[in-house]
Amino acid sequence: MNKETITVALTGNPNAGKTTIFNHITGTRQHVGNWPGVTVEKKVGDVVHNGHRLRVVDLPGTYSLTAYSIEEIVARRFLVDAKPDVVVDIVDASNLERNLYLATQLIEMGVKLILALNMADVAETRGHQIDADSLGGLLGVPVVFTVGTRNQGIKELLDKVVEVVEDRDTVSRHIHISYGHEFEKEIKKIQDVIWQDPSIGERFSTRWLAVKLLENDEAARDRVRSLGEIGAGILAQAEASRERLAEFYQDDPEMVLTDQRYGFIGGALKEVLRVTSVSKFDLSRQVDLVLTNRILGFPIFIFFIWAMFQLTFTLGAYPMEWIDLGVGWIGTLATQLMPAGLLQDLLVNGIIAGVGSVIIFLPNILILFFCIALFEDTGYLARAAFIMDRVMHIIGLHGKSFIPLLMGFGCNAPAIMATRTLESERDRLLSILINPLMSCSARLPVYILLAGTFFGASAGNVIFSIYALGIALAIVMGKLFSVTLFRGEIAPFVMELPPYRAPTLKSLLIHMWDRGQIFLRKMSGVILIGSIMVWVLGSFPRGSDMPRGEVVERGVTSSTQQRVLIVTESRQPMVPLAPENNPRNPAQDNERARLERSFLGQLGHLVRPIFAPLGFDWRTSVAVLTGFVAKEIVVSTLGVLYAAGADVTEQSEALRRSLRASGMTPLGAYTLMAFVLIYIPCLATVAVIRRETNSWKWTGFSIGYSLVLAWIVSFVIYQGGRFLGLA
Amino acid sequence: MMPLSEFREGERGVIASLSGSAAFRKRLKEMGFIKGSEVFVEKYAPLRDPIELVIKGYHVSLRVGEAAQIMMEKLEQEST
Numbered sequence: 123m124n125k126e127t128i129t130v131a132l133t134g135n136p137n138a139g140k141t142t143i144f145n146h147i148t149g150t151r152q153h154v155g156n157w158p159g160v161t162v163e164k165k166v167g168d169v170v171h172n173g174h175r176l177r178v179v180d181l182p183g184t185y186s187l188t189a190y191s192i193e194e195i196v197a198r199r200f201l202v203d204a205k206p207d208v209v210v211d212i213v214d215a216s217n218l219e220r221n222l223y224l225a226t227q228l229i230e231m232g233v234k235l236i237l238a239l240n241m242a243d244v245a246e247t248r249g250h251q252i253d254a255d256s257l258g259g260l261l262g263v264p265v266v267f268t269v270g271t272r273n274q275g276i277k278e279l280l281d282k283v284v285e286v287v288e289d290r291d292t293v294s295r296h297i298h299i300s301y302g303h304e305f306e307k308e309i310k311k312i313q314d315v316i317w318q319d320p321s322i323g324e325r326f327s328t329r330w331l332a333v334k335l336l337e338n339d340e341a342a343r344d345r346v347r348s349l350g351e352i353g354a355g356i357l358a359q360a361e362a363s364r365e366r367l368a369e370f371y372q373d374d375p376e377m378v379l380t381d382q383r384y385g386f387i388g389g390a391l392k393e394v395l396r397v398t399s400v401s402k403f404d405l406s407r408q409v410d411l412v413l414t415n416r417i418l419g420f421p422i423f424i425f426f427i428w429a430m431f432q433l434t435f436t437l438g439a440y441p442m443e444w445i446d447l448g449v450g451w452i453g454t455l456a457t458q459l460m461p462a463g464l465l466q467d468l469l470v471n472g473i474i475a476g477v478g479s480v481i482i483f484l485p486n487i488l489i490l491f492f493c494i495a496l497f498e499d500t501g502y503l504a505r506a507a508f509i510m511d512r513v514m515h516i517i518g519l520h521g522k523s524f525i526p527l528l529m530g531f532g533c534n535a536p537a538i539m540a541t542r543t544l545e546s547e548r549d550r551l552l553s554i555l556i557n558p559l560m561s562c563s564a565r566l567p568v569y570i571l572l573a574g575t576f577f578g579a580s581a582g583n584v585i586f587s588i589y590a591l592g593i594a595l596a597i598v599m600g601k602l603f604s605v606t607l608f609r610g611e612i613a614p615f616v617m618e619l620p621p622y623r624a625p626t627l628k629s630l631l632i633h634m635w636d637r638g639q640i641f642l643r644k645m646s647g648v649i650l651i652g653s654i655m656v657w658v659l660g661s662f663p664r665g666s667d668m669p670r671g672e673v674v675e676r677g678v679t680s681s682t683q684q685r686v687l688i689v690t691e692s693r694q695p696m697v698p699l700a701p702e703n704n705p706r707n708p709a710q711d712n713e714r715a716r717l718e719r720s721f722l723g724q725l726g727h728l729v730r731p732i733f734a735p736l737g738f739d740w741r742t743s744v745a746v747l748t749g750f751v752a753k754e755i756v757v758s759t760l761g762v763l764y765a766a767g768a769d770v771t772e773q774s775e776a777l778r779r780s781l782r783a784s785g786m787t788p789l790g791a792y793t794l795m796a797f798v799l800i801y802i803p804c805l806a807t808v809a810v811i812r813r814e815t816n817s818w819k820w821t822g823f824s825i826g827y828s829l830v831l832a833w834i835v836s837f838v839i840y841q842g843g844r845f846l847g848l849a
Numbered sequence: 850m851m852p853l854s855e856f857r858e859g860e861r862g863v864i865a866s867l868s869g870s871a872a873f874r875k876r877l878k879e880m881g882f883i884k885g886s887e888v889f890v891e892k893y894a895p896l897r898d899p900i901e902l903v904i905k906g907y908h909v910s911l912r913v914g915e916a917a918q919i920m921m922e923k924l925e926q927e928s929t
Binding site: 185186188190216217220223374376377380411414416417419420504508509513515521615616617618619 | 878879880895906907908
């Protein structure tokens, strides 16, 4: 036994403290990934307990195991197919009745089960006295008390896991939850058909399968259907039984079964639960009266969001600056250590600059997720959803979608990662798809340059109108997607509002580090490839007149200087400007000619016909193409191409003069701003979308729809404007 | 009998019946909205939707449109 790894699955209702217990068991030895094919998070941790190797799998928190939500499907599939050695059901002891509903389903599946009565301390203060021995006896399941927040009972729980696996536990026995005479008769009939093929009984509990078929459970029916002839027989019997029961009870059998389970739980609780002194004072309730107060609720919410924004982007700007200096230093070091040439150029201007442009977001991500973990662990996130739901529901979204969307104004990459707080797959995808329409701070330099150049005193209003355009489009697209792509999947807003709790620092830090790790590990791959691609496009073909020595000169140093300048000016997160677009004088004309000859320049000419109806010339087209890496690069590309030199910022007078001289009109500038607003924000966002949707299909859709939308909106603005004589 | 959505803050009642789609009713039942269960209306959100309820000792929110599908038997106010 000692040699074999014991698989332990953790199940439990949301808010029952499952994650805290998982963190205590595994500490930092946990891997966070996704369940295959879905966006649901999978956490696995390996530990050794008294010489036994345990692999602990944290299943998604669910209230039930109906194939109702993607989380339930994932959890159930794991329990049925992966057959964990033990299942630990984390139960909120202060909320026993509803929490035991899941336990009844686990008992029915015939898994080896342990109940962990968590938050035993809360139950005690509420005057709930639970007779654990009687409860265990009634359910045939060993019961352990735990206090996750204080790390109590974890060792006993793991001891029990080993005991149960080794069949040394005396409480474990298989019980049947009786559903009454009528049901039992039909269950027996279905079981009789199932037993015609003994191999089925080896894989599943036949009683569980029979009950699931009576519930008309789609996943169970699919399984049975795949069994061929015998499957058809089973389904026919199940159908007949369902009809009989429906007639007898005048209701769907699945509804009656749910009532029966609660009936069973109610009966058991009468024997094991005694509620003594009910304390009238409930601190959580008093706190909530203020936080969701009709008048104070919104101002408090806005204050918290503001504080989160400030922490993430203002405080985050300092470490970002250090990282930027560090990346610049490494680039300079590489430039000095390596001989000038193609390889050096690739390393310094392609890889270091490209990866550096992503690592720079790490402080934002860590701070933001610390704040979100704080909201989540204290229970405030559910309240934020509660007060915002009315507003978000207008565009077919859940109240919880508000925070990720708002964070998009800072940076879309962490904002899209924040959609993990949403329970339903539908809400998550919808929020991811419209998130890039929240104009992130990296787009601001482009607006400042163009609006400042062409709109003078009314630049502020013009920029505001671009932000408003983004929000309006998000509402329209949200509505459009929810009635087309995600039709009929709207989940009811049955959301638990858990009591407020004090969070533990450990849990907050683990949560924060999880996100940081995911970001660094998974992002770097896509970003690396993307950066190298753009470098190749911008650097080849290399003309023979390309002066070799120049490579050093237009190295990372100049881009770093410029970045620091921008950071200190606007305190916004910026990625370093791609150095290949960012030469230092005196080679300016040379650089412009080279870029025009490069694949990127050729591509710009190639796509010009597409952009011509929007009034973009080839230079603007190239700028838009390079902006795919990061939006602020649009500024430096325009700088190179409009011959103002690349050491420009959005404030540069020289660039403004040449832009005005180039024949660009205010209408053309506004069109470009709209285009920059709408099309896919940056490579980092693409990488995050890929990671969070776990699907290239949705990633491709996100890129595709944003490009099409950007083109259409820009076309309407440009051609409409010309029609009205604005050009 | 009256729908839960017409209850005011601080009122309580007992669930008489559920309507709506099978998936919706099943979900509610699994969360403890069983016939005969007592429901207390804790409060409405600042924008009057959704609504916060206490059932089986825990707090849960429902949209008003969803609460309209739950028929209730009203209970007399307890003095608290």
